[in-house]
Amino acid sequence: MAIQERLATGKGKFTPRYPELGTGPVSYEDCISEEFFAAEREAVFKRSWLKVGRMEQLPHTGSYFTRELAGLGSIVIVRQADGSVKALHNVCAHRGNKVVWQEHPAEESQGSCRVFSCKYHGWRYGLDGKVAHITNEDQFFDLDRDSLGMPSLHCDVWAGFIFVNSAEHAEPLRAFLGERFGELDAYPFEQMTQRFGYKTTVKGNWKLSIDTILEWYHPPYVHGRFINPDVSKAEKMVPPPDAYHYDLFTSHMLNSVPGPPPLPPREPGSLGPAKRDQRWIYKLFRAGLFGPDDIPDVGPMPAALNSGRIQSWGNDAFWLFPNFSVQIWARNYYITYQYWPESVDSHTYELDIYFPEPPTASERLAQEMVADTTIEFAMQDCNTVEATHSALATRANRQFHLSDQELMIRNFHKVVRDTVAAHRNLGDE
Numbered sequence: 430m431a432i433q434e435r436l437a438t439g440k441g442k443f444t445p446r447y448p449e450l451g452t453g454p455v456s457y458e459d460c461i462s463e464e465f466f467a468a469e470r471e472a473v474f475k476r477s478w479l480k481v482g483r484m485e486q487l488p489h490t491g492s493y494f495t496r497e498l499a500g501l502g503s504i505v506i507v508r509q510a511d512g513s514v515k516a517l518h519n520v521c522a523h524r525g526n527k528v529v530w531q532e533h534p535a536e537e538s539q540g541s542c543r544v545f546s547c548k549y550h551g552w553r554y555g556l557d558g559k560v561a562h563i564t565n566e567d568q569f570f571d572l573d574r575d576s577l578g579m580p581s582l583h584c585d586v587w588a589g590f591i592f593v594n595s596a597e598h599a600e601p602l603r604a605f606l607g608e609r610f611g612e613l614d615a616y617p618f619e620q621m622t623q624r625f626g627y628k629t630t631v632k633g634n635w636k637l638s639i640d641t642i643l644e645w646y647h648p649p650y651v652h653g654r655f656i657n658p659d660v661s662k663a664e665k666m667v668p669p670p671d672a673y674h675y676d677l678f679t680s681h682m683l684n685s686v687p688g689p690p691p692l693p694p695r696e697p698g699s700l701g702p703a704k705r706d707q708r709w710i711y712k713l714f715r716a717g718l719f720g721p722d723d724i725p726d727v728g729p730m731p732a733a734l735n736s737g738r739i740q741s742w743g744n745d746a747f748w749l750f751p752n753f754s755v756q757i758w759a760r761n762y763y764i765t766y767q768y769w770p771e772s773v774d775s776h777t778y779e780l781d782i783y784f785p786e787p788p789t790a791s792e793r794l795a796q797e798m799v800a801d802t803t804i805e806f807a808m809q810d811c812n813t814v815e816a817t818h819s820a821l822a823t824r825a826n827r828q829f830h831l832s833d834q835e836l837m838i839r840n841f842h843k844v845v846r847d848t849v850a851a852h853r854n855l856g857d858e
């Protein structure tokens with residue numbers, strides 16, 4: 430069946446369940462307007478819980494890392510003596526120097542310490558951010574020592590993920606995550622300590638990058654080289670649209686995806702002759718886009734996974750508003766995607782792939798293969814985002830069309846627009 434016919438089988442299956450989304454064409458002005466970008470930063474990024482790291486990055490009391498977040502500034506995340514985590518604005522109370530940095534002030538850093546010392550005049554701060562030493566204190570006038578420190582912002586941890594929120598009054602992290610996302614905390618994230626990280630700058634609006642992981646409509650075209658260079662064959666290899674499962678839980682969302690079964694266990698000498706063929710490489714390494722074929726045992730999975738009961742389940746992509754996705758794969762690893770807007774037409778793209786510790790060298794190579802393939806696919810998406818942004822910015826076309834299987838894109842842009850509008854209305858009162 431041609432893909433257009435198969436697409437028709439999915440028409441109207443999911444979107445009409447959410448009448449507030451509508452089915453009409455949408456504007457992408459939210460991706461190209463400078464004015465909207467400024468409003469979005471205030472309404473969305475300065476008021477949402479944002480994931481900034483994992484607890485594995487803070488093994489001991491005094492372990493810390495910094496994040497340089499566009500529009501939010503530099504933040505220090507530090508583990509306290511009681512095991513809890515604090516987030517501090519990275520700014521000195523004396524004359525405003527950035528307190529924690531290594532060779533270059535604009536670069537993120539990490540380490541372990543007992544106090545933070547400002548490199549300018551030697552003021553020192555405890556792990557809780559309170560001032561602990563003031564150089565030549567007796568030469569100052571009426572210092573209120575108790576009020577001096579590196580200001581803190583809201584910080585909380587869920588399932589080992591560290592979140593911050595720079596709003597003055599933030600709702601509790603658990604309430605923000607909601608019940609459905611919160612159910613994921615039974616997943617063995619803490620066993621996945623083998624991390625492959627990738628980070629780059631993409632010249633396009635951050636929401637356009639997110640759009641690429643909210644649908645599986647594009648793979649035969651954007652990733653054809655990896656699936657099958659013959660597009661008509663690639664189209665046949667991608668499951669039909671009604672093989673997927675979608676669930677929108679207010680701002681957050683879930684998309685479950687089918688995937689191929691793993692290869693049977695390897696028989697000695699059964700590999701066959703080497704070919705200059707991507708799929709032969711996958712067989713050699715016993716790994717590819719859907720994960721390693723030899724699946725590690727990490728214990729029972731939470732009941733919340735594969736809620737659409739897809740027979741040949743590939744992954745669950747949980748989308749957490751505004752900029753974070755956790756993709757839990759059937760083959761016992763997970764990927765996180767995160768998007769940090771720098772300007773209306775650029776963002777930082779972060780991709781992290783987490784596996785359990787590989788017990789053998791061949792399993793380590795399989796993980797490398799998965800990481801390499803995933804990053805390659807992701808960069809093919811980013812290329813398309815740069816092409817899309819440059820074309821959208823011409824405003825030659827102003828209305829765009831979303832099919833049933835693109836309903837998460839419809840919802841995502843609506844939630845951003847609604848959040849900005851609600852914030853504007855509050856400001857008008």
Ligand code: FES
Binds near residue numbers: 522524525552
């Ligand atoms: S600015 Fe930090 S000690 Fe002077």
Ligand SMILES: [Fe+2]
Binds near residue numbers: 641652806
């Ligand atoms: Fe893609």
